[in-house]
Amino acid sequence: MEPNTRGTGRLPAAFLTPGSSSFIDFLADHSPELLPGNRKLPEGIVEAPHGTTIVAATFPGGVVLAGDRRATMGNMIAQRDIEKVFPADEYSAVGIAGTAGLAVEMVKLFQLELEHFEKVEGATLSLEGKANRLSTMIRSNLGMAMQGLAVVPLFAGWDEGREKGRIFSYDVTGGRSEEHGYAATGSGSIFARGSMKKLYREDLTEQQATTLVVQALYDAADDDSATGGPDLARRIFPIVTVITDEGFRRLSEAESSELARSVTERRLEQPDGPRAALL
Numbered sequence: 001m002e003p004n005t006r007g008t009g010r011l012p013a014a015f016l017t018p019g020s021s022s023f024i025d026f027l028a029d030h031s032p033e034l035l036p037g038n039r040k041l042p043e044g045i046v047e048a049p050h051g052t053t054i055v056a057a058t059f060p061g062g063v064v065l066a067g068d069r070r071a072t073m074g075n076m077i078a079q080r081d082i083e084k085v086f087p088a089d090e091y092s093a094v095g096i097a098g099t100a101g102l103a104v105e106m107v108k109l110f111q112l113e114l115e116h117f118e119k120v121e122g123a124t125l126s127l128e129g130k131a132n133r134l135s136t137m138i139r140s141n142l143g144m145a146m147q148g149l150a151v152v153p154l155f156a157g158w159d160e161g162r163e164k165g166r167i168f169s170y171d172v173t174g175g176r177s178e179e180h181g182y183a184a185t186g187s188g189s190i191f192a193r194g195s196m197k198k199l200y201r202e203d204l205t206e207q208q209a210t211t212l213v214v215q216a217l218y219d220a221a222d223d224d225s226a227t228g229g230p231d232l233a234r235r236i237f238p239i240v241t242v243i244t245d246e247g248f249r250r251l252s253e254a255e256s257s258e259l260a261r262s263v264t265e266r267r268l269e270q271p272d273g274p275r276a277a278l279l
Helices: 023-030 100-121 127-140 189-199 206-223 253-269
Strands: 054-059 062-067 071-073 076-079 085-089 092-095 154-159 164-170 176-179 182-185 239-244 247-250
Touching (some): 054 164, 062 206, 085 100, 085 127, 092 127, 092 239, 100 127, 127 164, 164 182, 182 189, 189 206, 206 253
Parallel strands (some): 062 164
Antiparallel strands (some): 054 062, 054 182, 071 076, 085 092, 154 164, 164 176
16 A cells, blocks of 8 residues: 655545455455464464453344453463453444454454445445354464464344344354354353253343353353453453344443352352253
C-alpha cells in the first residue's frame, strides 16, 4: 500500500478503489504482511501464553457462550484474568482457545471483517456466512498452527433466518462443524463436554443454560490444570455471554459472581455435582 508522502491529507488510491466486500481480501492485496498468518517467526521453539476452555449451549430463544479466565505458558500460569469471549457483531460471539495473542488479533480482524462487509454491502452476513469467514481466517493461520501456534475458536450466534441459537466449532485447518445442543473446545473440553452431556436438556431456560456452562467450566477446572475455575478470593469469574433475538449481552460481574458462588457452594455440599444442581 503506497503511503501518502505529499502531505495533502488524501487517502491512498487503494482506499478509494471499489473492490471486494472482504477486508481480509483487501489487506491480502495491499498489505499482506499485516495478516497474522504471514508473519515470520523466530527460529526454534516459540513459547507463548495459551488460552484454554470455552463452552457453549443452546436454549429455546438463544445460545450461551462462556470461557474460563486462565492463560498458561507451559506449566506456568501466564495470566489469571484473561478475557476469551468477545462479541463478533450484534448477534454473534467468538470464544478463543489456543495461542492467546494470535487468537485475540484474529478476533479483532474478524470483527473488522464483519463491519467492513456490512458497510460495503449495506447488509449483514448470515450466521452461516460469518462462520464460513471465520473458517477461512483459521485456515490462513495453518502455517503457524503447524509450528505450535494454533487458534481453535468456538463461534456462536443468533440465526435470524432460522430464529434460533447455533454453535460452530473448528479444527486447526479451518474445518467447520455445527454443534447441536452444546459444545466445548480447549484443553479442558473433554471434561466440560462430559459435564454438559449429563446436564443438558433441550428445554433449558436461559438461567439454567448459564448455570450449565459455569458448572461445565467448574468440572473442567477440577480435572484440567490449564483451566481456571471461579476464584472467589481474587473475584475472578468466568465470562458468560448470552445471544438472543435482542442481540449480544455479557453478564455483569455481579451476575457472574452470583452464578459462580452458587455452583461452588453446591459443589462443596455435593462434590459429584448431581443433576439436581442445575435446577
